[in-house]
Amino acid sequence: MRMVLSGVAAGAVMLSAGAAFSGGIVTNPAQLMSFDRGTGKLWAVPSGQPLTSYLNQRLTSYIAADIASFEPPDPCFPPVEAWNFTVAFDAQYHVKSTFVFEVLLGVMADLQCNASVTSSTNGAPQPLVAIKPTH
Numbered sequence: 001m002r003m004v005l006s007g008v009a010a011g012a013v014m015l016s017a018g019a020a021f022s023g024g025i026v027t028n029p030a031q032l033m034s035f036d037r038g039t040g041k042l043w044a045v046p047s048g049q050p051l052t053s054y055l056n057q058r059l060t061s062y063i064a065a066d067i068a069s070f071e072p073p074d075p076c077f078p079p080v081e082a083w084n085f086t087v088a089f090d091a092q093y094h095v096k097s098t099f100v101f102e103v104l105l106g107v108m109a110d111l112q113c114n115a116s117v118t119s120s121t122n123g124a125p126q127p128l129v130a131i132k133p134t135h
Contacts, residue, residue, distance in 0.1 A: 023120055023121040023122035023123075024120070024121050025118060025119070025120055025121070025129060026118070026119060026121055027116060027117065027118040027130075028046035028047055028049070028116070028117055029046070029047045029114060029115075029116055029117075029134060030044035030045060030046040030047065030052070030114065030115055030116075030117045031044060031045045031112055031113075031114055032044045032105070032108050032109040032112060032113050032114070032115055033045060033051065033109055033112060034109050035056075035102070035105040035106045035108075035109040037102045037103075037106060040055055040056040040057065040102075041053050041054070041055060041056075041125050042054040042055075042056055042105060042109065042117075042125075042128060042131075043109070044109075044115070044117060046117065052125075052126065053124060053125035053126070054117060054119050054125050054126050054127070054128040055123075055125040055126065055127050055128055056101075056102065056105065056128050057127055057128060058098070059129075060101075060128045060129065060130065060131065061129065061130040061131075062083070062086070062087055062090075062101045062130075062131060062132075063087065063116075063130055063131065063132035064083070064084045064087040064088070064132070065080045065083060065084055065132055065133035065134065065135075066134075066135075067080060067081065067084055069134070069135035070135050074135070075111045075113075076108060076111055076113035076114070076133070076135075079104050079107045079108050079111070079113065079133075080108075080113070080133045082100075082104055083101070083104050083108075083133055086100050086101060086104070105131075108133065113133060114133070114134045114135065115131050115132060115133050115134055116131070116132045116134050117130075117131055118130040118131070
C-alpha cells in the first residue's frame with residue numbers, strides 16, 4: 001500500500017511540476033473592465049475571448065502608449081497622458097511608480113479603456129507581464 005501511495009504522490013508532484021512550466025506568454029488586445037488595488041486583480045475582455053483575470057505584480061512592465069492614436073473627447077486620453085508621463089518619469093529617475101500605475105489602471109478600467117495585455121498563461125489569475133494602453 002505504501003508503494004502505491006508513494007507512486008501516486010510522486011506522479012502528482014511530476015504532473016504539478018510539468019504544469020508549472022507548460023504555460024506560455026501571450027499578448028492580446030483587451031478592454032479593461034475592473035481593477036482591484038487590494039488584490040492586484042485586473043479583469044479584462046481579450047479580443048474574442050471571455051472575461052479574464054490578470055494579476056498585476058511587482059515585475060509587471062508598464063509600457064508607454066502611442067498617444068497619437070488618442071484624440072479628445074476620448075475619455076481615455078487624460079489617463080493615458082498621465083500613464084505616459086509616469087513611464088517617462090520612471091525611466092528618467094530609475095524608479096517604479098507602482099502605486100500611480102495601479103490608480104491609473106483603476107481609472108482606465110472604470111472608463112473601459114483598451115490595452116495590449118501580455119501575460120503568462122500559467123494560473124488564474126494570469127500573471128501580468130506587461131501592459132500598454134491602446135486606442
